[in-house]
Amino acid sequence: MAHKGRARLFDALTTKGTAFTHEERRELGLLGLLPIAEKTIDEQVEHTYHEFSTRRDDLDKHIYLRALQDRNETLFYRLLSEHIEEMMPIVYTPTVGEACQRFSEIYRRPRGLFVAYPDRAELREVLRNRPEREVDVIVVTDGQRILGLGDQGIGGMGIPIGKLSLYTLIGGIDPARTLPIVLDVGTDNVERREDPQYLGWRHRRIGDDEYYAFVEEFVAAVREELPDVLLQWEDFATTHALPILDRYRDRLLTFNDDIQGTAAVALGALHGAAQTAGRPLSEQQVVMLGAGSAGIGVLEMIRQEMVSQGLSDAEAASRIWVVDIKGLLTDDRTDLSDGQRRFAQPAARVEGWAGVQLADVVHQVDVGVLLGLSTAAGAFTEEIVRELAGKTDRPIIFPLSNPTSRAEAHPHELDEWTDGRALVATGSPFAPVERNGKKRRVAQCNNVYIFPAIGLAVTAARATRVTNEMMRVAAKTLGEASPALSDPDEPLLPAWEDVPEIATRIATAVAVQAVKDGVAPERSDDELAQLIRESRWKPEYR
Ligand SMILES: NC(=O)C1=CN([C@@H]2O[C@H](COP(=O)(O)OP(=O)(O)OC[C@H]3O[C@@H](n4cnc5c(N)ncnc54)[C@H](OP(=O)(O)O)[C@@H]3O)[C@@H](O)[C@H]2O)C=CC1
Numbered sequence: 001m002a003h004k005g006r007a008r009l010f011d012a013l014t015t016k017g018t019a020f021t022h023e024e025r026r027e028l029g030l031l032g033l034l035p036i037a038e039k040t041i042d043e044q045v046e047h048t049y050h051e052f053s054t055r056r057d058d059l060d061k062h063i064y065l066r067a068l069q070d071r072n073e074t075l076f077y078r079l080l081s082e083h084i085e086e087m088m089p090i091v092y093t094p095t096v097g098e099a100c101q102r103f104s105e106i107y108r109r110p111r112g113l114f115v116a117y118p119d120r121a122e123l124r125e126v127l128r129n130r131p132e133r134e135v136d137v138i139v140v141t142d143g144q145r146i147l148g149l150g151d152q153g154i155g156g157m158g159i160p161i162g163k164l165s166l167y168t169l170i171g172g173i174d175p176a177r178t179l180p181i182v183l184d185v186g187t188d189n190v191e192r193r194e195d196p197q198y199l200g201w202r203h204r205r206i207g208d209d210e211y212y213a214f215v216e217e218f219v220a221a222v223r224e225e226l227p228d229v230l231l232q233w234e235d236f237a238t239t240h241a242l243p244i245l246d247r248y249r250d251r252l253l254t255f256n257d258d259i260q261g262t263a264a265v266a267l268g269a270l271h272g273a274a275q276t277a278g279r280p281l282s283e284q285q286v287v288m289l290g291a292g293s294a295g296i297g298v299l300e301m302i303r304q305e306m307v308s309q310g311l312s313d314a315e316a317a318s319r320i321w322v323v324d325i326k327g328l329l330t331d332d333r334t335d336l337s338d339g340q341r342r343f344a345q346p347a348a349r350v351e352g353w354a355g356v357q358l359a360d361v362v363h364q365v366d367v368g369v370l371l372g373l374s375t376a377a378g379a380f381t382e383e384i385v386r387e388l389a390g391k392t393d394r395p396i397i398f399p400l401s402n403p404t405s406r407a408e409a410h411p412h413e414l415d416e417w418t419d420g421r422a423l424v425a426t427g428s429p430f431a432p433v434e435r436n437g438k439k440r441r442v443a444q445c446n447n448v449y450i451f452p453a454i455g456l457a458v459t460a461a462r463a464t465r466v467t468n469e470m471m472r473v474a475a476k477t478l479g480e481a482s483p484a485l486s487d488p489d490e491p492l493l494p495a496w497e498d499v500p501e502i503a504t505r506i507a508t509a510v511a512v513q514a515v516k517d518g519v520a521p522e523r524s525d526d527e528l529a530q531l532i533r534e535s536r537w538k539p540e541y542r
Pocket residue numbers: 145146147148149236237238257258259262265289290291292293294295323324325326373374375376379400401402403406426427428445446447448
């Protein structure tokens with residue numbers, strides 16, 4: 001706020017552009033630096049929306065919005081908040097996936113921190129060079145599993161930038177207090193590495209010993225510089241995601257969005273779905289396609305929920321069937337990680353089956369819930385879905401892989417193959433499904449319903465850890481807001497326009513839980529609710 005003149009005019013966080021009044025221009029040394037007209041923020045929104053609308057395709061629209069964000073953050077968030085449903089798919093999945101693939105080509109200006117392995121001796125200096133001193137939330141990736149698009153190296157930076165935009169848009173986190181980070185540890189994507197435009201370190205990914213030592217150094221630098229920050233891990237390959245979470249979850253204020261955020265949103269959506277289907281989760285047989293960190297994270301939470309509904313651990317596990325690229329996870333497989341092994345079915349249970357692929361499991365088991373976190377586009381085939389639809393009145397089918405090009409099925413197909421009976425939620429956004437002249441919105445079961453609220457909760461309540469119970473409360477509060485609970489024809493998750501308000505509700509419940517869990521200072525529930533409402537940043541010129 002202190003700067004004047006050009007520095008003030010070009011400070012994206014505090015500029016008002018053509019909305020500086022004549023008096024402000026005089027006070028701030030801006031006279032003559034702007035055309036004489038004085039705009040209101042509403043007029044600026046109208047103008048930028050028109051500009052946005054003239055862009056040819058979604059990537060152009062993404063580039064336009066990113067440029068606006070770099071120029072005037074208040075206006076960027078005001079525009080987004082007035083067109084949330086239209087712009088979410090542009091700043092986030094699916095368009096952000098293409099923006100990551102073409103990151104070096106569309107690169108304009110730096111944002112956040114590029115923490116590169118060759119700079120490892122100077123990590124503290126890198127952290128000290130962060131653009132803003134005070135930070136509430138870091139989102140960090142190493143670019144190895146960007147949505148379902150694999151290794152994008154430094155291009156993965158598009159994801160932390162996009163996620164943090166949603167922390168602000170939905171969770172009301174002050175954009176000046178967010179920090180996107182990419183750990184540049186090389187890339188195994190040969191096409192990227194050999195692209196002359198590639199802006200990252202042209203090197204194969206470093207080996208695990210160097211990798212974990214580097215992550216440890218990075219964490220140490222973050223702790224020293226920003227001891228209270230929330231550190232969110234995003235889009236790490238499963239092989240690294242789980243060990244990193246295990247190593248740091250009890251040492252830092254941290255969570256892994258793909259594991260824990262996805263689990264919470266899936267459980268939230270299943271709440272409305274199970275109620276509409278008329279059968280609680282604990283009475284369902286659940287099939288998951290994909291045994292990566294997202295899939296296993298979701299299943300851990302489903303199992304806990306089944307236990308809270310009265311099953312033993314073993315009974316719950318016996319209702320969960322996981323299929324990966326090799327087929328069903330069974331206890332005679334030697335290639336399973338510890339996390340996967342917890343969901344392996346006894347091999348004896350499948351003796352006599354013709355095979356152990358998804359179609360076989362759906363054929364043999366009384367499946368009520370089919371979930372996909374596999375990146376396998378089209379894997380929920382007509383044959384599989386029709387078989388499932390023959391077993392239950394209201395099949396619950398969630399193709400959750402991102403971006404759209406990786407979805408296991410499209411909602412209009414699921415609708416057709418089940419005669420409109422499927423209860424559907426998808427990872428990326430899809431157009432409404434039309435049946436008998438009536439259009440129905442498709443719920444987007446994406447962790448964006450959760451992470452902004454977690455950020456808001458821990459920031460406002462000054463929490464020091466993200467506990468499992470905090471995540472469970474987030475899932476429960478979201479589930480209770482399902483429009484399908486009051487009308488089975490409504491989507492399983494709330495509309496985007498309502499999401500900022502619901503994020504506030506989730507954040508309040510999570511903050512209350514943080515106090516209960518002893519990881520945030522004592523405060524009454526009312527005080528927390530008030531603190532959360534008051535701490536929300538708003539896109540208004542100061
Ligand atoms: N909706 C949401 O909010 C979220 C969605 N996601 C999406 O989930 C997907 C998976 O993420 P993540 O778990 O981290 O990724 P991983 O790559 O770690 O996991 C993918 C899993 O699917 C399996 N798989 C791959 N291809 C097939 C196939 N053809 N048939 C059966 N199984 C297959 C893999 O098996 P194997 O290991 O043997 O190859 C692996 O078990 C991504 O598309 C991601 O965008 C992730 C987080 C949140």
